[in-house]
Amino acid sequence: MKQMLITGPNTLSGTIHIGGAKNSVVALLPATILAKGQSTIKNVPHISDVDALIDILELLNCKVSLNKDELTVDTTNLKNVPIGSNYANRLRASYYFMGALLGREKQVEITIPGGCNIGSRPIDIHIDGFKALGAVITKKNDKYIIKADKLIGTDIYLKFQSVGATINIMLASIYASGVTTIHNAAEEIEIVNVADFLNKMGAKIEGAGTNTITIRGVKDLQGTQISVIPDRIEAGTYVILGALCGKNLCIKNIIPKHIEALTNKLLEMGANLTINKDSIVISKAPLKPINIKTLVYPGFPTDIGQPMSVLLTQASGTSLFEETIWENRMGHVPSLNKMGANIKARDMHAIINGPTPLTGCEVIATDLRGGAALVLAGLIATGTTVITDIEHILRGYEDIIGKLTSVGAKIELKEI
């Protein structure tokens, strides 16, 4: 077990370089198996979710090699073996092997995926999509067996703009005969990254990034190369950190357009930031309270909501926060209140009164982004903050200790 120890308060200066997007790479890796041959993914972040996916690819007899941030997968000798709970449970995105294996092999056997405890996280929209393409699904306890004699393109209407279901249906329909149209598709930029990868392999996908995606079935795909887009959630987390305790803190290697929903809110609060072509420079400034409601892309991202709540504890006045995607994304609130925040959370709403000075103490990371929120809080708190259960944080933030230490943070990992 690992803990994080933070001594504060900190003032941070210098440059943080953002890595590849977790929520892109976790789909790009399973997508490699759709081409029979070798693909290379560049700008791969070193996070434990990637390690878990490499283990699944190796279980499937793919040859994987990682050289710095470049990962090569050779799927030539793929063996379609069942993916058991010890593999699938380690992360949410193991569900992309459903679509990818169904697409290539017309059959997959996989245990339900794991992931953060931020809601009930059903996968009914994915399953309905596979069924619409012609697959037959059998569920035995926590195992899915998904089979199809033939996959046939069709019109699929998603009842919610699910990121995972949109990508999974795209993966499953690549080799389907005819045309598949996904209506009410999610519009996240990570989906565009995956569609670009598949199109470079030879797929015929149009409309990724809009709410209508069409996939014309193809007969064959060739291995190719793709670069993972910058992680907008990692970027957003550190931009918020700059607003909390930055002194010309530069967040680099980003696409500012991808976090416009955040920067617009920060400007509304009176934050001191300069937006450049591929970076944002930000310093601490007095902040006004605001109201925030999380939405699907391009709205305010749910994954930045928890870090943002820390900033709202430092604004002068009352802010209202509403989460609309996940029913259990307030797990960090008891810890923030223990540190001195004044947050009243109920169901998916929170009222945050600020500014409140924060004091270091022992807190628990209940999930990935909630854990990141506690790191931000620890960096501005007076005294020592000890964060337990930090494995959640390491799933999605590459070298968080190294990146923060390089800009002056007093933060360390401790094995217990």
Ligand code: EPU
């Ligand atoms: N939903 C259903 N049925 C489904 C699928 C989703 O009811 O079959 C519901 C969910 O319960 C949720 C909503 O639809 O209320 C949105 O779920 P979505 O499918 O869009 O989420 P996801 O694909 O499972 C991805 C990210 C999440 C991010 C969401 C929303 C990955 C691996 N995860 O999850 O990232 O919050 O999209 O943007 O890409 C994170 O990085 O911390 C994280 C949780």
